[in-house]
Amino acid sequence: xxxxxxxxxxxxxxxxxxxxxxxxxxxxxxxxxxxxxxxxxxxxxxxxxxxxxxxxxxxxxxxxxxxxxxxxxxxxxxxxxxxxxxxxxxxxxxxxxxxxxxxxxxxxxxxxxxxxxxxxxxxxxxxxxxxxxxxxxxxxxxxxxxxxxxxxxxxxxxxxxxxxxxxxxxxxxxxxxxxxxxxxxxxxxxxxxxxxxxxxxxxxxxxxxxxxxxxxxxxxxxxxxxxxxxxxxxxxxxxxxxxxxxxxxxxxxxxxxxxxxxx
Amino acid sequence: xxxxxxxxxxxxxxxxxxxxxxxxxxxxxxxxxxxxxxxxxxxxxxxxxxxxxxxxxxxxxxxxxxxxxxxxxxxxxxxxxxxxxxxxxxxxxxxxxxxxxxxxxxxxxxxxxxxxxxxxxxxxxxxxxxxxxxxxxxxxxxxxxxxxxxxxxxxxxxxxxxxxxxxxxxxxxxxxxxxxxxxxxxxxxxxxxxxxx
Numbered sequence: 455x456x457x458x459x460x461x462x463x464x465x466x467x468x469x470x471x472x473x474x475x476x477x478x479x480x481x482x483x484x485x486x487x488x489x490x491x492x493x494x495x496x497x498x499x500x501x502x503x504x505x506x507x508x509x510x511x512x513x514x515x516x517x518x519x520x521x522x523x524x525x526x527x528x529x530x531x532x533x534x535x536x537x538x539x540x541x542x543x544x545x546x547x548x549x550x551x552x553x554x555x556x557x558x559x560x561x562x563x564x565x566x567x568x569x570x571x572x573x574x575x576x577x578x579x580x581x582x583x584x585x586x587x588x589x590x591x592x593x594x595x596x597x598x599x600x601x602x603x604x605x606x607x608x609x610x611x612x613x614x615x616x617x618x619x620x621x622x623x624x625x626x627x628x629x630x631x632x633x634x635x636x637x638x639x640x641x642x643x644x645x646x647x648x649x650x651x652x653x654x655x656x657x658x659x660x661x662x663x664x665x666x667x668x669x670x671x672x673x674x675x676x677x678x679x680x681x682x683x684x685x686x687x688x689x690x691x692x693x694x695x696x697x698x699x700x701x702x703x704x705x706x707x708x709x710x711x712x713x714x715x716x717x
Numbered sequence: 718x719x720x721x722x723x724x725x726x727x728x729x730x731x732x733x734x735x736x737x738x739x740x741x742x743x744x745x746x747x748x749x750x751x752x753x754x755x756x757x758x759x760x761x762x763x764x765x766x767x768x769x770x771x772x773x774x775x776x777x778x779x780x781x782x783x784x785x786x787x788x789x790x791x792x793x794x795x796x797x798x799x800x801x802x803x804x805x806x807x808x809x810x811x812x813x814x815x816x817x818x819x820x821x822x823x824x825x826x827x828x829x830x831x832x833x834x835x836x837x838x839x840x841x842x843x844x845x846x847x848x849x850x851x852x853x854x855x856x857x858x859x860x861x862x863x864x865x866x867x868x869x870x871x872x873x874x875x876x877x878x879x880x881x882x883x884x885x886x887x888x889x890x891x892x893x894x895x896x897x898x899x900x901x902x903x904x905x906x907x908x909x910x911x912x913x914x
Contacts (some may be wrong), residue, residue, distance in 0.1 A: 460908045461901070464854035467847045468767055477776050478762070482754050485783045486747055492784075493745065666732050 771818035
């Protein structure tokens with residue numbers, strides 16, 4: 455038997471072999487069942503997707519209309535761009551007073567301290583003297599409204615509660631309001647006697663708040679401005695040893711500027 | 718061996734009827750799919766059996782081919798016969814079943830030679846010599862690369878020309894001839910050793 459004839463015979467056998475048809479009917483039924491099941495599964499998935507899409511769109515639209523959308527986006531870690539610090543026309547005046555102006559709160563702690571609070575503190579040593587030589591009283595004269603009685607930090611919460619009764623509803627909102635008031639007193643009206651207890655109140659109210667680093671730093675600046683060098687040194691040393699980035703550097707610079715004047 | 722035509726085939730043999738049936742299958746019409754199965758299942762099953770060498774795997778392959786047909790039909794442009802198109806779909810779905818059939822054959826061989834021959838005799842051949850020839854050829858085909866195996870079955874077993882096989886397999890005709898050449902020479906070498914490797 456030659457090799458080619460062996461292959462040829464085997465090929466002929468394969469070509470002429472018949473296959474069983476007794477399962478043909480069962481296979482037909484199996485095929486149609488599978489196709490039907492796939493169609494049903496596809497329709498179910500499509501239906502679920504449609505429902506999910508409707509719920510997502512509807513809830514997003516509701517959140518946008520009621521003003522909860524920025525908070526919801528922040529809760530899931532998405533950045534929120536606020537075009538204006540002013541509340542939208544949809545919000546009531548009460549909601550506007552209660553809600554802190556996050557854009558200013560975010561920006562100013564980063565941008566303003568180096569320029570607004572520190573130029574005279576870092577450059578010449580005598581720039582530190584102004585907080586001692588120049589009494590903070592001129593700032594007092596510029597005080598727009600007597601919101602806080604500076605000597606007693608305990609008053610700060612009271613001062614907060616007076617203009618904004620709604621601030622007492624929830625602690626996170628209250629802390630944000632305190633922060634905003636402290637920020638205004640510190641950077642807008644330069645009333646450091648008023649700002650210091652407000653920074654203390656924020657740090658007491660929200661020890662784990664988002665703006666604790668800024669509040670601690672600004673509090674230290676208030677102490678410098680008010681001539682309380684010892685307290686300022688303690689606060690700045692804590693910041694310089696714990697913080698990262700520009701705060702630590704600037705705290706160290708202020709400490710270096712303070713030390714030669716310290717006996 | 719091709720399936721004999723029956724009345725269903727004759728009635729549906731007109732081009733218009735076939736085109737309408739194809740259109741309905743593309744749309745997902747279950748009745749149309751059933752009709753198409755009735756018309757072509759024998760041919761597809763015969764080709765599948767020769768391709769994978771195992772009737773059980775071939776039955777599963779037939780199932781997969783017709784389940785995939787409504788989606789596969791969207792690619793059918795009518796430039797080849799429907800039979801060739803079905804063979805192409807069968808080849809595309811055959812890989813998994815070929816491997817399963819080859820595993821099954823190796824298992825049978827490890828168990829007993831006689832049982833393996835009798836198991837393959839379920840293909841309908843009562844002749845033990847022919848059954849042994851089939852068994853040897855399937856063992857030899859298992860040793861070929863899949864592309865060569867498919868080229869051999871499509872051309873030498875199914876009787877397709879190399880140009881027709883090129884359409885079925887969606888490869889150039891030269892590629893088909895090359896694969897066929899290597900398949901034949903390898904099979905001769907294997908069978909020349911008495912089927913032992």
